[in-house]
Structures are given as structure tokens and as C-alpha cells.
Amino acid sequence: MDIRTRERGEVVIFDIQGEIRRSDISDATLHQLVKNRLDAGKRNILLNFEKVEFIDSFGVGEILASYISTQNLGGKFKLAKISKKLFLIFQVTMLTKVLEIHENEDLAFKSFFKS
Amino acid sequence: MTENRLYEFLSRFVDIRPPEARVSLLLFLYLFLITFPAYIIKPVKESLLQASFSPQWYPLASLLTAVLIGFVVSWNAKLLNRLPRRLYISSTLVFFIISLFLFRLLLTFNWEGLRLIYWFWSDVFIATSVTQFWIAVNDIYNPHQAKRLVGFFVSGGILGGICGALLALILPKLIHTENLLLICPALLILTLAVVNLLYREHPEERDGPARPRERGRSKSGYLESFRVVRRSRYLVLLACSLASATIVSGVIQQQFLTITRAFFPDKDERTSFNGAFLVGLLVFSYLLNLLITTRILKKSGIKTALLIAPVFLLLGSAAVFLVPAALMLGWAVMVKGGEKSFENTLSQSVRELLYIPVPANIKYKAKTFIDMFVNKFASGLGALLILFILNVLQVGYQQLSFMAVVFAIIWIGLIRLIYGEYINIVKSDLERKWENGDTIVDEHVDVDMTRLVFDTIQSREKSSVLYAMNLFDLLRKEKLTPELKEIIACKEDELRAKSMGCLLDVGGETFYPEMEDALAEADVKAEIEEILTLDSYKKVMEDHLEKTVQDGQGESTVTRMEAAKVIGMMGPTPSAVRNLRRLLQDESAEVLTYALESAGRLRKKELVPLIIRHLGNPQMQQLAGDTLASYGVKVIGALREILQKRDENLEVRRAVPEVLFRIGTQKAADVLSTELGRGDERTESEVIEALFKLKSKETTVQFKGEKILEAALLQIKKGYQGVLEQNTPPPAADQIVMTAEVNNRLVLRIQKIFELLSLIYPLEDMVKAYQNLCVGTKKAIDYSLELMDNILNKDLKQYLFPLIEDLPVEERIRRCRRLAKGLEKLAP
Numbered sequence: 001m002d003i004r005t006r007e008r009g010e011v012v013i014f015d016i017q018g019e020i021r022r023s024d025i026s027d028a029t030l031h032q033l034v035k036n037r038l039d040a041g042k043r044n045i046l047l048n049f050e051k052v053e054f055i056d057s058f059g060v061g062e063i064l065a066s067y068i069s070t071q072n073l074g075g076k077f078k079l080a081k082i083s084k085k086l087f088l089i090f091q092v093t094m095l096t097k098v099l100e101i102h103e104n105e106d107l108a109f110k111s112f113f114k115s
Numbered sequence: 116m117t118e119n120r121l122y123e124f125l126s127r128f129v130d131i132r133p134p135e136a137r138v139s140l141l142l143f144l145y146l147f148l149i150t151f152p153a154y155i156i157k158p159v160k161e162s163l164l165q166a167s168f169s170p171q172w173y174p175l176a177s178l179l180t181a182v183l184i185g186f187v188v189s190w191n192a193k194l195l196n197r198l199p200r201r202l203y204i205s206s207t208l209v210f211f212i213i214s215l216f217l218f219r220l221l222l223t224f225n226w227e228g229l230r231l232i233y234w235f236w237s238d239v240f241i242a243t244s245v246t247q248f249w250i251a252v253n254d255i256y257n258p259h260q261a262k263r264l265v266g267f268f269v270s271g272g273i274l275g276g277i278c279g280a281l282l283a284l285i286l287p288k289l290i291h292t293e294n295l296l297l298i299c300p301a302l303l304i305l306t307l308a309v310v311n312l313l314y315r316e317h318p319e320e321r322d323g324p325a326r327p328r329e330r331g332r333s334k335s336g337y338l339e340s341f342r343v344v345r346r347s348r349y350l351v352l353l354a355c356s357l358a359s360a361t362i363v364s365g366v367i368q369q370q371f372l373t374i375t376r377a378f379f380p381d382k383d384e385r386t387s388f389n390g391a392f393l394v395g396l397l398v399f400s401y402l403l404n405l406l407i408t409t410r411i412l413k414k415s416g417i418k419t420a421l422l423i424a425p426v427f428l429l430l431g432s433a434a435v436f437l438v439p440a441a442l443m444l445g446w447a448v449m450v451k452g453g454e455k456s457f458e459n460t461l462s463q464s465v466r467e468l469l470y471i472p473v474p475a476n477i478k479y480k481a482k483t484f485i486d487m488f489v490n491k492f493a494s495g496l497g498a499l500l501i502l503f504i505l506n507v508l509q510v511g512y513q514q515l516s517f518m519a520v521v522f523a524i525i526w527i528g529l530i531r532l533i534y535g536e537y538i539n540i541v542k543s544d545l546e547r548k549w550e551n552g553d554t555i556v557d558e559h560v561d562v563d564m565t566r567l568v569f570d571t572i573q574s575r576e577k578s579s580v581l582y583a584m585n586l587f588d589l590l591r592k593e594k595l596t597p598e599l600k601e602i603i604a605c606k607e608d609e610l611r612a613k614s615m616g617c618l619l620d621v622g623g624e625t626f627y628p629e630m631e632d633a634l635a636e637a638d639v640k641a642e643i644e645e646i647l648t649l650d651s652y653k654k655v656m657e658d659h660l661e662k663t664v665q666d667g668q669g670e671s672t673v674t675r676m677e678a679a680k681v682i683g684m685m686g687p688t689p690s691a692v693r694n695l696r697r698l699l700q701d702e703s704a705e706v707l708t709y710a711l712e713s714a715g716r717l718r719k720k721e722l723v724p725l726i727i728r729h730l731g732n733p734q735m736q737q738l739a740g741d742t743l744a745s746y747g748v749k750v751i752g753a754l755r756e757i758l759q760k761r762d763e764n765l766e767v768r769r770a771v772p773e774v775l776f777r778i779g780t781q782k783a784a785d786v787l788s789t790e791l792g793r794g795d796e797r798t799e800s801e802v803i804e805a806l807f808k809l810k811s812k813e814t815t816v817q818f819k820g821e822k823i824l825e826a827a828l829l830q831i832k833k834g835y836q837g838v839l840e841q842n843t844p845p846p847a848a849d850q851i852v853m854t855a856e857v858n859n860r861l862v863l864r865i866q867k868i869f870e871l872l873s874l875i876y877p878l879e880d881m882v883k884a885y886q887n888l889c890v891g892t893k894k895a896i897d898y899s900l901e902l903m904d905n906i907l908n909k910d911l912k913q914y915l916f917p918l919i920e921d922l923p924v925e926e927r928i929r930r931c932r933r934l935a936k937g938l939e940k941l942a943p
Contacts, residue, residue: 057645064651071658085639091583092643093652094681097674098659 003033011044011112012037013105017051020059030059034066043075044112048105050081060089067099076100080108129267130409133923138255139264141313143271145251148306149244150272152299154279158393160237162292163222163230177365179231180238181495187239188488192340195479200254201314204247208307211240212300222293238491244306246486249467250479251310255317258471258541259897259904262417265464266409273401273459280393340484343477349536350477352529353469354485358493359526360462363428365497366519367454369505370435373512374447396452400459408460412468414913416905418534420465422527424457429523432516469533472540472898538905544898545883545891578673584680590640647685656681657690664694675706683713692719699725704734711735715742723753730770740770744777751778755786758798768798772805776812784809784816791826800867807870810878818874827871827911828942834864834918835931835938862889865918876906888919896921914938 002017014033034045047063049055063079070077078100082090090096102108122136131139164176194203214236221229252261252268286295344350379388411420431450438446470482504510504518646652663670663678670678679698682691698710699722711729714722723746729739743750757763758771772790775783787806790798803826809816837860866885873881884902887895900920904912914937917930 057642057649060642060646061649061651064649064655068651068654088583089639089643089646091580092587093646093684094580094584094656094659094677095652096580097677098655 001030003028003030005033005037007042008109010042011046011109012042013046013048013109015048015051019054019056020052020062021054021056022058030062031065031069035069038069038073038075043070043073045070045075045077046105046108046112047077047079048081048108049079049083049086050105052083052086055083055086060086060093060095063099064095076112078102078108078111080105125267130263130413131267132921135260135264138313138316139267141309141316142248142252142255142264142268145306145309145313146248146268146272147275147278148302148309149248150275151279152302153241153244154276154393154397155283155295155299156237156240158280158283159292159295160234162287164234167227167230176231176234177491177498178495180235181491181498183235184238184242184488184491187243188340188484189338191243191483191487192480195250195483200250201311204251204310204314205307207243207247208303208310211244212303212307215296215300215303219293219296222296239487242487242490246483249470249486250482251313252467253471253475253478253482255313256471257894257897257901258468259901261468261471262412262901262904263409265412265468266404266460269408269460269464270401270404273397273404276459277394277397277401280397284391284394340480340488343480344484344489347473347477347481349533349540350473350481350485352533352536353466353481354489356526356529356533357466357485358489358496359522359529360425360458361490361493362497362500362522363425363432363519363526364454364458365494365501366515366522367428367432367451369501370512370515371447371451374443378444392448392452396455397459399452400456403456404460408464411461412464414909417465417468417537418530418905420461421530421534424454424462425523425526425530427453427457429520429527432519432523435513435516469537472537472544472901538902541898541902541905542880542883545887545895545902578677580677581673581680584677584684587640587643587684653685653688656685657688660694661690664697672703672705675701675703676709679706679709679713683709683716687717687719692717692721695719695722696725699729707735708738711738711742715745718746718749720749723750727753727757727767730774731764731767733766736766736770740774740777743774747778748780748782751775751780751782751786755789758786758790759793761795765797769801772798772801776805776808779809779813779816781816784813784818788819788822792822794829800863803867803870806874810874814878820875823871823874824908824911825942827868828914828938830864830868830871831914831918832935832938832942834861834868835935837861837864838918838928838931839935861918868915868918872907872911880906893921910941914941 001020004015004017006013006015014030016030020030030047037045045066047066067077080102081104082101087096087101090099090101100108100111102111118137119133121140122131122133125131125136125140129139194207198206218229218233218236222233248268252265256264282298283295286298344354375388408420411423428450431446431453435443435446435450470478473481500518501515504515505512508514660678660682663674675698678694679701682695682698685691695710695713695717698706699714701707701710707729711726714726723743726739726742729735730743732739743754754771754775758768758775760768772787775787784806787802787809790802791806806818810818837857840857865888869881869885880902884899887899891899900916903915903919907915914934917927917934920927922930
């Protein structure tokens, strides 16, 4: 898994690449990276899954932990371009009702500024 | 005498139904008219033999019959199989009439060989005519009818015997022994008339032999009769039992002859004693039959009736060693008198009853073979054994009792086996008329799955999330078959047609195409299962649910449905249970449906009172019951409390027994049994039904016999009250009423009684008996009654039968009134 962080205006975008698996645990997990940004005062977090091939339950746990941390600090947390399969998993687990999911980065970005 | 008057007259002496009166009288006359000449022919036979041969040759006459009877059986079996019944019996009677004239004519020539032939002929006459009479009874009546009426017929036979024996005693001095034979044709001509009247009442199409087309194919004759008997364990047992009885009878006869010869050396004194003994025996038999036969058959059943004779003879034969020589004549009269009296009454009657449930196609072949051949063969075998014991072993007549004791023990053992087979044969004549509806549904329909499929299809149009969750549930339960996917896909196509794209958007909801296939992938399924257990997932969902559910009715119904569904998937966290409690009180039936399903998954005790409440809601009752049943034994205590609370909502209480049935454990059965004992009429019906269903489903569950018996007697008592309440104080015969309403209530009461009886008696027997009583043919109804008569306990059947027997209304009321007091003591 490779995660690159960039900022677009007030939104911190995490471009995730590869697979998010329990077996690929590195020093900096997704949640850790998101927390670092939150600690730095950022409150708008967007995870871009455009180049993610696979995500397991551990990966979902990382997303949810990041969501909780962002919510706790009153921030906004959004997802973009997730795979059909992950969307389906989110539907079955009702996470589509909790997480804000957008079809692409632009739509997600714009949604940060809608009231 | 009109039919009705005849019934009224006969009903004073015998337990008879109006349609049976005329035929029963004819059968009474039939047996009277063949026994009458039989008791003339028999003494003539013995007298002629005694006049021509010395005593040591007497057994040879029996051996002659044993050897030759096989030919007669073979010929008789052919006639029986080929001729219509009326013609078969009539032609045989004509043969006997003609041969009687011939014998009278030829006996003037004083040929010794002819006397032996006459001996054999008279054995054939007695065996054939009596067998034919019982064939007629078998043609016309079923076991239950015959059991009521057999005593009546036998009394006709004994009266005939008394008349014949009296003539044989008085007339020889006036008209000579040989001329006695001329009385017999007149009696047999009358028999001929009775037989023809009888079969006019009961046409042969119903009960006669095989129809013409079948006759050609059907085998007959001695060998075939032998094969028929050999193929059936029951018939083999019957044959062995009769053989044992015949051998015991032979021993007793030998002992009797020896003792009377010793006590009465003078021939005339001996003849006089024999005549007096015969008349006394028949009078005693008549009284015995009048007082005991029907009573024993009705009250104690076939088994007791079968056992009385061999037990008596076993004890009587053994007693010979205790009796002083001076009292030996008394012993001989008692044992021989007892043996013949039982043979004339109880033993013969019961033996004939045992043939009735045998299938008609083999019954008659077997019956003639056993009654004629086996009987005479056993008699010959017994004679050989006696000759061996007396002449080779050279022991006295007392020691012959050892032989009688051995064969009486064999006889008793055979009776035990016969009785078991008899019940099986009666059962095999009954078939189930319908299957229990619940059982069929349970076997063929997975109600939970069906509900889930409907939920899935319905949710498709409401919420993609709900749909996905339902689909996942189907997958989890491994119920998403290709056929089911096809059904669901039809609905999906409609939706897909509305919008195209990678993720479809229908009515604001986003759908994922081929969702079913994607979900079926093993890794997806596993991932979802794991996500549901994540702490982070639970935290996120709990927060979401707190908001959604707390807002309560503010949120849309669909949102609350989703919330209710997901709680069941995520597991029993305190927050989930708290939120589910709220959802279980939701106003929407759709939300409640999902909430109850989830409650069934979480199975938390604190949810039980809320679920129980829904048992009173007709719309939710079934699902609430399912939910509670899924708790299993944990919920039994709560259900018991509700069931016992008299002030609880009655609909809720009435729904509880069904839940206990579905839990289906011994504890659930005990709660239901206890509630039954409390005698709450308002829930009684549901409790009994639940107990019955429980017994049908869980064969290992045990019920307390005494409690159930008490409850059954209580139901019988209520049945009596129903019958009597409209007729108290006793009205005049023409004012007796039995309204449709009373009758309907009685029908329901009988159903309850049978449901209770199935808890303590074999379920299948009770179900068959009940169903055949309800919708069976006349014959099936009587077979049901016969089955009940043989398996129920004495008290129970005594009180139950007035409710289930096909009785005239006034007779039912009369019996209920007579038995009501006794019942009151048993079921206060």
C-alpha cells in the first residue's frame, strides 16, 4: 500500500494506491497519517481510492478509525472513487449511511464547501 | 314385526344398532339351525361307533378323519373360491340333506365300514357347517360389530345344541337311533331358507368371493390354502393356537372317558350320564354365554377372553394330582365341562373374531384350512401322542395331565403373540386420511427463508442498504440458490431499466449491478463478517443508531427499518439492545418486523417482555412467536408466567402454547402439562393443540400419563355435559334433542380427547383412529373403534365409547347419563 498526501485548498487528500491489507501493515497506517494531519489542525479529510485494487476488513477498520478521529474533532471526512466491491460491502454493513462517498475527487472536493 | 320393533325387542338382550337387527336375527337362527342337527348327528355317530368297535379303536376314527379331511379341505377351498357365497353354502347344505337320507337308507344294512364313513361324514358336516356360518359372519360384520353381537349368535348355537341334545336323549327309545337322522334334513332345509334370506340382505358383490374375471386367475385348493397360511405369521400363529387347544381338549376327553368308564361300568348308566352331562353342559354354556361372553369381550377385550380357557385348563389339569380318587368324577366333570363350555362360548367366539380383520382374499382359504384340516390334524396328532403315552410309556390317565399342561403353556404363549399381531392387522386396515397441516408446512416450506426472500424483494424498492443486508442474510444462510437469484433478478431488471451507469441510481438510492454475484464471492462474504465484528465499526454504527433511533418517528420508516436490521447483524452491544428496545415499540409494522427479527438474533432477556407484547397483535403474532421460539429454553420461564397470569391479555396467553411447542423441549412440554392441569378453559384448546403438535414433532418428549389421563377424562366429562345439558331432566323419547351446535361442540371435544390420548398412546394409532372416525367408511369407523378397544385402558374406553360410537341419540344420552356419576369420581 502506498499513500500520498496532498492538499487542495483546505482539504487534505490521501491518494491511496495498491492494496490495503492486514498483511501490509507499515509504520504509518492510514489512520496514523490521518491523525497526524488532524493533529496539524486540518479538519477536511478526503480519501481517494481511485488506485486501490483491494481493501480488506483491516483496511475498512482503518477508514472507520480515521472517520471517528475526524468526527471527534468536528472535522469532515469523505471518500471518493471507491470500487464497486467496497461500495457493496459498505452497503451491506450500512456504512453508506454513515460515510459520505462520492464518485470522484472533484465532486467530493466541491461537497466540502456546500453548506 | 317391523324393523323398528325388532330392534327394540333385540336391544333388550344385545347391544345392537337398528340396521343390524334383521341380519343379526337371521344369523342367530342360522347358528341355531345348524347346531340343532349337529347335536343329533354327533350322539348318533358315537353310538354307532360304540356299537361296532371296541374302545381301543376309537382313536382310529379320529385318525381317519385327520387323514381324509385334507381332501375335503381341498375340495371345499375350490368351491369357496369359485362359487358365489350364497350358492356355495346352499349347495353344501343340499349335499348334506341328500346324504342324510342316503345314510338313513344305507344304515339299515348294518355295514361296519359305513359307520366309519358316517363318522367321517359327521365330522365333515360339523366342521363345514360351523365354518360356513362364521364365513357368513365375516362377510357381513366387521370386528367391532361382531364383538358386540357374537354372544347373541353363540346363544342361538347353544340353544340349538340343547334342543338337539334333548331330542337325542329322549327320542332313541321311541324312534330308534338311525331314525333320528330324518329330523335333520328338515332343519337343514330351514337353514337353506335363512342363508338365502341373509345373502339377499347382503349381496355378494360386496362380500362374496373373487369376481368372475379374478376367479380364473385365483388359485384354490388344499396346497394353495396351506401356502396362504404359511405366508402369514398371524395365520400360522392362529393355526398353532387352535392345534394346541385341540390337543389339550383331546387329553381332557381321554381322561373324561377313562374316569366315567371307571365310575359307570354299566353301558346304559354311562349313556344316561353322558346325555345328562351334555344337556347340563349346554345349559351351563348358555348361561355362561348369556352372562359372561359379551361382558368379557366388551369390558376386558379379546386378550383376556382368549386367555381364560387355557389358564383354566392349565390349572385344572395340574389339579388332578391334588384330587382324591373319590372326587375324580367331580374333577373330570369340572375340567371337561369347563373346556367344552369355554369352547362353545368364549373361545369359539373370540377365535372367529380373530379372523375378521384378515384381508378377505386370504381369509376364507385360511379359515377353512385351519378350522377343518389343522383342527382335525391336531386331533389326530393328539390321539397318536396319547396312544404313545398310554401304551408305550404305560402311565395312568393322571400323568396325561403333563401333556395338557405343556400344550396349555404353548397355547398361552401363542395367544400373547397372536394378540400383538391382531392389533397390527387392525391398524393396517386403517390409513391416515390427512397429514397435519403444520407438519406439511414444516416439511415443505422454510417459513423463515420465505419471509426473508419477501423482505429482500420488497426492500429492493425501498432501500439499497436494506436490500443488500437482506441479500447478505440469504447468503449467510446459504439460501441464495440460482432459482432464487433468478426471481430476485426479475425485479432487478425492472429497476435497472430505469437508469444506466456504473452505480445505478433509483429513487435517490444507489444500486450495484450484479450485487448477488459479487456478494456470493467468498472473500467478500468473509470480509463483511469481519467488519461486523470490528470495534470501530460498532462504535460508528452505535453513534449512528443513537441519532437515528433517538429521533424516533422523526426519521423515515425506511431508516428505522435499516437501523432495526443492522442491529441484528452487529451483535448485542448495550447500545444496540437499548436501541432495539425502542424499535420494538415502533408504530410501523415494517419496522417492527425487522426489530423482531433482530431481537431473535440478539436473544437478550431484557427484550422478552416487549416481544411477548406483540403476541397479542394479530399482525405480529407469528413473527413474535418465531422470535421467542428462537430464544429456546431461556424464555420458557417468562412464557410460563404469562400463561399462568389470569389477568394477562387473553390473546397473548393463547399465543404462548404455540411458542412453547416451537421451543419443543421437555421443559416446554412440562409447562404445557402443568397448565393443562390448572384447567383454564380459556387457554385449554391452545394448550392441548400445542401438546399434540409437540408430541408429533418431538418423539422423545415424555408426558405424565396420569395427568394426561385426568385431562382426557375431564374432556370426556365435558363431552357428557354437552350431550346431557339439553336433555336434563330426562325428556320423553320423542323430545330428545341433539342440536347441530351441541354436535359440533362434541366433535371439537372429541378432537381434543384424541389429541390428549396421542400423548400417552401411540401417536400414529390415535391419529389414524381419529381420522377414520371422522371421515372413514362404516367399516373404517368400526376398525377405529376396535383399535381403541384393544389399546385403551379399561376406564378410559368405558367412558370414551359413548361419545365416539355410532349410537342412536337416545342411546348415547342414556349411556352418558348412566356413566356420568362414575366419571365424576375420576374427573371431579
